[in-house]
Amino acid sequence: MGQVEVNMETTPQSSDRSGSSEEAGCSFMLEAVGWYGTGAIVLAYLLLSLGLLDSNGLPYQALNLSGALGIILISFKKKAYQPAVLNVVWAVIALLAIGKAVL
Template sequence: MHSKIEIFGWYGTVAIISAYFANSFGYLDAGSLIYQLLNLTGALGIVAISLSKKVYQPMVINIIWAIIAVFALIKILF
C-alpha cells in the first residue's frame, strides 16, 4: 500500500502539469493568482514526497520553484 505522503507528490505533479498546460494553451495567464497557486502548492507537494524519500534533486528544484511562485504571488497581490 502506498504511503499517505504519496498523495502530496501526485497532487504536486498534477498541479504543475495542469498549470503548464493551462498556460501553454491560453487558459491561464502566468500572472494569474490560480496559476501561481498551482505552481506553489504543486512544488510544495513534490518537496514533501522528495524529502520523505530522500531524493534531493527534485526537492531542490521545487524549493526554487516555490520561491519563484511566492515572489510572483507577492507581485500579483501587492
C-alpha cells in the same frame, strides 16, 4: 537437482509490524500529496500553454506553489534531494510572483 534454501528470517512476522498500518496510511498520504504536486504543476503548464491561464495570475501561481510543496514533501521523505531543491526554487519563484500580483 539442486536444493532451494528458504530464509524464513526475512519474512516479517505479525509481531514485527507494530504501527505498520499507521505508517502505511502516512506513506499513502505522502504519495498522494506528491502525485497531487506533479499533477498541479503539469496542469498549470497545460492551462498556460492553451491560453486558459495568465502567467501573472494567482490561479497559475497557486498551482505552481502548491504543486512544488507537494513534490518537496515526497522528495524529502524519499531522500531525493535534487527534485526537492528544484521545487524549493520553484516555490520561491511562485511566492515572489504571488507577492507581486497581490501588492
